[in-house]
Amino acid sequence: MKSRPTLKTIAEHIGVTVSTVSLALRDDPRISRATRDRVQEAADALDYVYNRHAANLRRGDSATVAVCLNELSNPFVTEFLQHMEAHFREAGRMMLFGHAHESLALQAEVVKQMAEHGAAGMIMVPVMGTTAEELVRLQRSYLRHCPLVLISRDVDDAPVDRVINDDGLGVRLLLEHLQALGHRRIAWLGGGQGTSTARDRERSFVEGLAIAGLTPVSIHHGPTSMAFGDAAAGPLLDAPNPPTAIVCFSDLVALGVQAACYRRGLVPGVDISVTGFDDMDVAAYATPPLTSVRVRTDVIGQQASALLLARMAGDQTPPRCQTVDPLLVVRASTGPVPDTPSLPGDAL
Amino acid sequence: MKSRPTLKTIAEHIGVTVSTVSLALRDDPRISRATRDRVQEAADALDYVYNRHAANLRRGDSATVAVCLNELSNPFVTEFLQHMEAHFREAGRMMLFGHAHESLALQAEVVKQMAEHGAAGMIMVPVMGTTAEELVRLQRSYLRHCPLVLISRDVDDAPVDRVINDDGLGVRLLLEHLQALGHRRIAWLGGGQGTSTARDRERSFVEGLAIAGLTPVSIHHGPTSMAFGDAAAGPLLDAPNPPTAIVCFSDLVALGVQAACYRRGLVPGVDISVTGFDDMDVAAYATPPLTSVRVRTDVIGQQASALLLARMAGDQTPPRCQTVDPLLVVRASTGPVPDTPSLPGDAL
DNA sequence: TTACACAGTTCAATCGTTTGAACCAATGAG
DNA sequence: CTCATTGGTTCAAACGATTGAACTGTGTAA
Incomplete structure (x- = not known):
């Protein structure tokens, strides 16, 4: 029933202070190479796991990003999830996940929970019936200065970023x-x-x-x-x-x-x-x-995550609406009009 | 550029201490009805958002649950995601999401990140090639006493809970x-x-x-x-x-x-x-x-989340392997053997 | 009148990490 | 021999919430 090691555990283990350990683990140049190595070694030996709750609390920000989807039963929607997960992973960010089930009430609930969990940015496919007012309300009540990017679906006159298909x-x-x-x-x-x-x-x-x-x-x-x-x-x-x-x-x-x-x-x-x-x-x-x-879910996902990361990094320019061009893919389900004997005078 | 209100903001606003506010917001009976109402009112007015980072830190636990999937491009796998999201939401838990892309390395990386984010429990569809040793390593290095439940895929001799299809x-x-x-x-x-x-x-x-x-x-x-x-x-x-x-x-x-x-x-x-x-x-x-x-993804998801929640609540019984019976669904893609003129002597 | 229970509130320490400032040798310059 | 410099480390105060203990003031019992 041993609990997790902390910076303190490591510090005591090698006879330095927590500050030293903290700085060392983050490769701060102020700490000597030798100490850094010793700290790293001890951390590995003790199976130290970084506690982001504490770090986020202290630094007042977080690296997690939230994704709230309207409906999961549509495989098309999960394509976005897939692409975004990849982009955010590359950017070193963890993903909070929520599912609004096409319900306004649930969407609000999910957004609130995500805010409580300190999401630093949010991607959302708004549920049916989401209005600009609702989005503004969500932003004011829960998100505060946490940026929001809509994908796939637009919301009229909403003062938020969106990346949608044309x-x-x-x-x-x-x-x-x-x-x-x-x-x-x-x-x-x-x-x-x-x-x-x-x-x-x-x-x-x-x-x-x-x-x-x-x-x-x-x-x-x-x-x-x-x-x-x-x-x-x-x-x-x-x-x-x-x-x-x-x-x-x-x-x-x-x-x-x-x-x-x-x-x-x-x-x-x-x-x-x-x-x-x-x-x-x-x-x-x-x-x-x-x-x-x-619909280029990869491009939309890519642009949306890039936009969100830019906002999180402080981009203050006015909200943008980016559209992505789709491609026609012709396959066998379409063909010429069958020349069945149509009733005369039927044209038009 | 105003930052978020905290318990302190509310406390100052109505002239009580943070402790009072904290207790009031959680409906602690020690606080009088009247004060509780005043606190709640102020919280609403100020758009207060609960900070779980801080709470988790102090209480030493967290309510988030992690889900790590082997591969998202398979709609079958996302069915699990869907059902589990629903169950965990009902239980008031937020979901961290990770995608291992059928890669052992990525899976380890994802598990680590989830541990850093304080996941209190984890559901996983292990990637191809995951061994019992790897699972034990992940548990020891990152998860410590955070319970793990495998779904859909089994791992031989792994000392962990699993819920799989028969x-x-x-x-x-x-x-x-x-x-x-x-x-x-x-x-x-x-x-x-x-x-x-x-x-x-x-x-x-x-x-x-x-x-x-x-x-x-x-x-x-x-x-x-x-x-x-x-x-x-x-x-x-x-x-x-x-x-x-x-x-x-x-x-x-x-x-x-x-x-x-x-x-x-x-x-x-x-x-x-x-x-x-x-x-x-x-x-x-x-x-x-x-x-x-x-494959009853709903039942598997349900059993897995129930099992995980039980573990998180302290259930210490030995690891279980639960199997769920599938159903045969006969549709039109199967039919009797066509009686084409088969070559004589061709049987068996 | 004193003591006591009790409801309601506050105190103060704590969780694990970060970080600007302070500290301390040892070195080099004057 | 002193003084500033510098590299390496430590101090101590945060961050926001929680919680057992301590503190009020009132009402009741002895």
């Missing part, structure tokens, strides 16, 4: 692709209301079609899940005059749609075109592989 | 199912060497077949990824006398196999049977939906 561009790329294939009857299967991504993608969809003189066959909203894609696709596919293409809010939704197609014996890319968004790993291995828009 | 049972369920469908030519497509899961599943596969008087058509090893499944399936499918069923180490591998089938015009469940393992979310929505073994 969703408008992504949707335009998809529409160009579908139109080049001859599609004119296109439906939208949308994701969670109350997020900038859902709104921006849908708006770009409607506007993009309008420019081509088209109107959406239909627009449906629902959660960003395979279950929703599956359920919502049914009525679309079974309609007397179904769309020739379904543009989905995300890959998850698109995978659900593909499942619905499968059960009806419809082959995506042949009988109907289906597109995803995000290009998460499984998209490439779907059957058929999914045409999608690759 | 992989043997899972494989037996799969084999029974396949044999009931008439399969006798069955191949194994295996995952990362150096893990208990890879070893146990493969061993159970070989033994299971042996009991039925069969031998594996082939056995291949490789990383737990769709890319591997895709690449490794090619030669199998193109062989002159291909297996009628491919049993995959994990869903990810199976999805890769399905992709390989798709490119060859083979339909899983009709032309060949494919099975996964883990039953992660996407398995149900694959085309065709994947027959798999559901």
Whole structure:
């Protein structure tokens, strides 16, 4: 039941003071090479573990960074986690992790806890319905001068940094692709209301079609899940005059749609075109592989962590909004409009 | 540039001492209702944020729990993260997060950092190649009396708690199912060497077949990824006398196999049977939906966090190994052996 | 009247580390 | 021989919260 060694333990062990040990372990030039070595040796021998609680307390800052995600069940979101962990590790920072479960209340709770744990900076994918006021409140109440960077989702008029995907561009790329294939009857299967991504993608969809003189066959909203894609696709596919293409809010939704197609014996890319968004790993291995828009989670994660570290280092310039360009990835789930005998007068 | 309020700030604000404030905020009965209210009011007004660094330092313990995962790119692994986050949140504990990237060196580094941050307990999916000696070393050097619970992967003879899936049972369920469908030519497509899961599943596969008087058509090893499944399936499918069923180490591998089938015009469940393992979310929505073994990540996560909390509360009983029974989930990727005109004398 | 219990508050030490200032030899310069 | 310099080490005061012990003042019992 021996407790952990501290600086004092080491100090007593080799007959110097704690100050000496403290300085020595941090390679302060004031301490002689010889003493430094002796200290290091003793520390190793005693299995000394640095106590950051104490150090942070004294120095009044901390090296930990907090990451609060809206929803973990979406593999796309965990891609951010992955990239950010790597960047922060390189920068020598530990990561506090929180999951807001798309709940405003939980998000506030998590932010509070992270603040109590002395997070020196925070990355966040805001949950649905997060407003600028809410963010300001969180900053004032809990974060004080701890910088905050939003990723993936924007929040209107929020005076905070954000790094987001250019969703408008992504949707335009998809529409160009579908139109080049001859599609004119296109439906939208949308994701969670109350997020900038859902709104921006849908708006770009409607506007993009309008420019081509088209109107959406239909627009449906629902959660960003395979279950929703599956359920919502049914009525679309079974309609007397179904769309020739379904543009989905995300890959998850698109995978659900593909499942619905499968059960009806419809082959995506042949009988109907289906597109995803995000290009998460499984998209490439779907059957058929999914045409999608690759959101550069690595670049977004990289830029966000760089921005956060800069803020933590004292960068006081006004909040920035950085957008990252996505890439269209064409795979087999999209194809030319099937020349089924369509009813005459059906065009437009 | 105002800094955060402390107990002292509040104390001065309402004319009491820090002790009073400290006790009041924690609802100590020694403090009168009236003072307690005044303190709470002032704390709210000043946006006071509790400083756990200081509290932990003084009390000599901490409420944070560390989770160190082997690999984040596998959605199956993040399911654990999800469930554990929920359990620890309920227990009022914050989560430190680390990612070992299947690297022993990184794993040690992460454990060290987590120890420095005062983790009071740790959950870990050990990386490939982790030995009992390595675990003991980590415990002695960094964790001291901080309890450790392994999940998902076992480590032979390690004197630590673990909660793992019963992989043997899972494989037996799969084999029974396949044999009931008439399969006798069955191949194994295996995952990362150096893990208990890879070893146990493969061993159970070989033994299971042996009991039925069969031998594996082939056995291949490789990383737990769709890319591997895709690449490794090619030669199998193109062989002159291909297996009628491919049993995959994990869903990810199976999805890769399905992709390989798709490119060859083979339909899983009709032309060949494919099975996964883990039953992660996407398995149900694959085309065709994947027959798999559901690993109860929720139950494992629940048991592991309960066990860890018990250890943190002082449970000193000897290390336990808890196994959780998986469920066979039959979907469309498996079907009866196709009665193609097989060469005579080809049986067995 | 003295003593005592008791509720409510304060005192003061403590956790492990950091850090500016102080200290102390030993050396070199004047 | 003194005085300043310097390299190496120690002093002591923080950081913010916790907590057992000590201290008030009131009310009650003896």
